[in-house]
Amino acid sequence: MRSEFKIGIKQPRKRSNAAISKHIKKEPVIRQYLVLAEQVKQVLEGTPPRSMRSVAKWLGYSPARLSQIFKLASLSPSIKEEILLSDNKKIAPITITSVCTIANETNWEKQMEMWRNVKSPDLRR
Numbered sequence: 509m510r511s512e513f514k515i516g517i518k519q520p521r522k523r524s525n526a527a528i529s530k531h532i533k534k535e536p537v538i539r540q541y542l543v544l545a546e547q548v549k550q551v552l553e554g555t556p557p558r559s560m561r562s563v564a565k566w567l568g569y570s571p572a573r574l575s576q577i578f579k580l581a582s583l584s585p586s587i588k589e590e591i592l593l594s595d596n597k598k599i600a601p602i603t604i605t606s607v608c609t610i611a612n613e614t615n616w617e618k619q620m621e622m623w624r625n626v627k628s629p630d631l632r633r
Contacts (some may be wrong), residue, residue, distance in 0.1 A: 536600045538580075542591050545580040561578055579608045584616035587623050602626055 548567075564574040583591075587610070591599055607609050610622045 509632040521531065534596075536591075536596050536602075538599055538602050538604060539591055541577050541604055542580045542583075542588060545577050548574065548578055549581045575603065576608055580604070582611045583607070584619045586616075587619060591622075 544567075548560075548563055551563055552560065560574060560578070561571050564571040567574065569577070579589075591607075606626045610619050610626065613619050613622060
């Protein structure tokens with residue numbers, strides 16, 4: 509026989525979906541896309557195997573757009589770390605197009621050089 513009783517512990521207040529969305533929208537777009545790219549990478553490598561087309565359909569993106577976002581997963585670890593951990597003001601103006609150009613480079617040292625150029629306010633204009 510099982511007995512139940514209440515013990516006066518308050519449950520943490522749950523955030524509404526609107527509050528979560530508002531918090532997410534404060535994050536720089538490039539950071540949001542990098543997180544999405546890493547999540548898509550996990551789905552594609554998981555079981556059962558998924559295709560880029562099926563994941564794009566599930567997320568509501570075109571396969572071309574999702575492929576562009578997915579390129580961010582091939583950035584060097586130091587660039588990923590900086591995007592994820594740096595101050596919002598420093599990375600907010602950086603576009604996905606400029607970062608995808610960096611991700612196309614296979615040499616991580618060259619990626620870092622290109623990343624420094626993208627972050628430089630003088631060269632971004």
